[in-house]
Amino acid sequence: MLSLNSRSRVVMITSAGCNALDYLLAGPAHVHAVDMNPRQNALLQLKMAVIGMNSFADLFQTFGEGSHPEFPDLLRSARPALTPYAAKFWREKSDYFKSTHLNPSFYYRGTAGRMAWIARQSFLGTNKNVRKYMNDLLASKTVEEQQELYEKVRPMLWNGFVKWLLAQPLAMAMLGVPRAQIRLIETQFPGGLTGYIQTKLEHVFTKMPFQDNYFWRVYLTGKYTRECCPRYLQKDNQDALRENLPRLTTHTSTLANFLRENPSSYSHYVLLDHQDWLAAHMPEALTEEWKLILENSQPGTRILMRSASPVIDFIPGSARRHLRLDTEMAEKLHVLDRVGTYGSTLFAEIIS
Numbered sequence: 001m002l003s004l005n006s007r008s009r010v011v012m013i014t015s016a017g018c019n020a021l022d023y024l025l026a027g028p029a030h031v032h033a034v035d036m037n038p039r040q041n042a043l044l045q046l047k048m049a050v051i052g053m054n055s056f057a058d059l060f061q062t063f064g065e066g067s068h069p070e071f072p073d074l075l076r077s078a079r080p081a082l083t084p085y086a087a088k089f090w091r092e093k094s095d096y097f098k099s100t101h102l103n104p105s106f107y108y109r110g111t112a113g114r115m116a117w118i119a120r121q122s123f124l125g126t127n128k129n130v131r132k133y134m135n136d137l138l139a140s141k142t143v144e145e146q147q148e149l150y151e152k153v154r155p156m157l158w159n160g161f162v163k164w165l166l167a168q169p170l171a172m173a174m175l176g177v178p179r180a181q182i183r184l185i186e187t188q189f190p191g192g193l194t195g196y197i198q199t200k201l202e203h204v205f206t207k208m209p210f211q212d213n214y215f216w217r218v219y220l221t222g223k224y225t226r227e228c229c230p231r232y233l234q235k236d237n238q239d240a241l242r243e244n245l246p247r248l249t250t251h252t253s254t255l256a257n258f259l260r261e262n263p264s265s266y267s268h269y270v271l272l273d274h275q276d277w278l279a280a281h282m283p284e285a286l287t288e289e290w291k292l293i294l295e296n297s298q299p300g301t302r303i304l305m306r307s308a309s310p311v312i313d314f315i316p317g318s319a320r321r322h323l324r325l326d327t328e329m330a331e332k333l334h335v336l337d338r339v340g341t342y343g344s345t346l347f348a349e350i351i352s
Contacts, residue, residue, distance in 0.1 A: 001333055001347060002268055002302060004028050011258070011296075012270035014250060017044025019270065021051075021232035024244040032266075034251045034258045039110075041250040042086035047232065048248065049081035050074070051241050062097060064233050066105035066223045071097040085252075105222030116219050123157065130156050134220055140210055147206045163194050180280030181273070181308035188309055189343070196343075204340040213338045256285065259292040266296055271305035273342065279314035290319035294350065301350040306342040323348040 004010070004026035012020060014035035021044075023031050035041055050059045062068045072094050079087050096109040103109070108117035124131050133153040140146045150157075182193060189196040204216060214228045224233060231237055251258050255271070278286040293303070303323070305312070315323070326347045334345040 001329060002270075002304065004268070008268055009264065009266045010268040010270065011255070011266045012268075013255070013272040013274060014040045014044055015272060016040060017047055018230045018232060020044060020248055021047060021241060022230065024248055025231060025237055025240055027240070027244060028247060031248045032251060032258065032262070033248065034253055034255055036252070036254055038085055038252045039089065041252050042083075042089045044250055045082050045086040046078065046090055048245055049078035051232070051238065052081055052245055053077060054238070054242065056235050056238055059238075060226070060233055060235075062106075064224045064226070064229055066097075066107045066218075067099035068097045069099075107218050107222045117222075120220065129153060133157070137205065137210055138217065138220065143207065143209055146210055150202070150206050158198060163198075181276050183280070184276065184307070184309045185343070188311075200341050203335075204338070208336070208338055208340065215339045254289075256289045256292050259289075259296045263296055265298045265301075267298070267301055269293060269297075269301070269303045269305075271303065273306040273308065275305060275314065276307050276309070286314065287316045287318065290316055294319060294322055297350045299350055299352060303346070303348045303350070305346045306344070307346070308343045310343045312344055312346045322350055322352055324351045 002008075002023075004023055006027050006029060008023075008026070008028035010023055010028055010031045012023070012031065012033055014020060014033035014037075017033065017040070020031050020033045033041065033044055047059075047063060050062060053059075058068070058074055062071065062074065068074055075087075075090055075094065082090070093109075096106050099105065103117065105113075107113055108120075124134065130153055133149055136149050137146060140149065185196045186192045189199075191199070204210075204213070210216070212228055214224055214230055217228050218224055224230070226235075232241060251262075253261070255274075275286060275289075278289065326349070330345045330347040333347075334342070337345070
């Protein structure tokens, strides 16, 4: 969709940094990872530091297995490549990579991680057949096999407690879903929040091949496998990643402030779903952000974004007239999204 190449200059939301590292494999001119949350940038910096240490065993142990028995020693070695904030943060959170009987994985730490762990325990505690279903799902080879498995377990999977848990605003907040998105779902999706979650999960479990779905594997198991993991955790990609690391920079800032402080002509913007929040709470900031995007772009600049809403209708008219929407491409690839929890995808090019 993005068609990255050696001339690409990407501005993106950092999130956990997996996508930024994935884009590096295309050999772009530069990737700017921007996030208001310094913890997200600290996480990406840690991944970059461990990649730069040229120890694939340590990299996969830390971010593939989700734990490292000697993480404090690893952190000391990584320290020169970290910002002072990131070094202090990970020193204080070293126990995140300690595997315990109660909590075996880094991926079940933090607020979103704890909620994933609670949801997992809720599902698996429902019935021993549900636990068997999860193991069979992870081992499934075809979508048809997944569909047969799901039909057998559906009544047990969606019991009253699980529905109640997933309908709680606190649960959604812990997963990083802001109230603005919850309101969009509740007002625009049949069945409200619970119906939305059930429909989206059913799509993931019955329509999408699960064999390579590393997004959901890590939720269900707390770790990846060598065969099912993000590309930055694949051994064959390490040389290219290390070579391109200088082309990736993190910025703790709003997107608008980054563009004010780093004016240029960028070729790609990957906005994730943060504009849902701006549209609900700061419409003036939304308009300003689009103004800055247009000022720091060129004809042909590509924009990829997501929303909890089935339709993205909040782009200001002053920006909308400069965009050519590729709805065919967006809709075609939206249904192939392995995360499967967004309401819609927008893909556009700037035309003037």
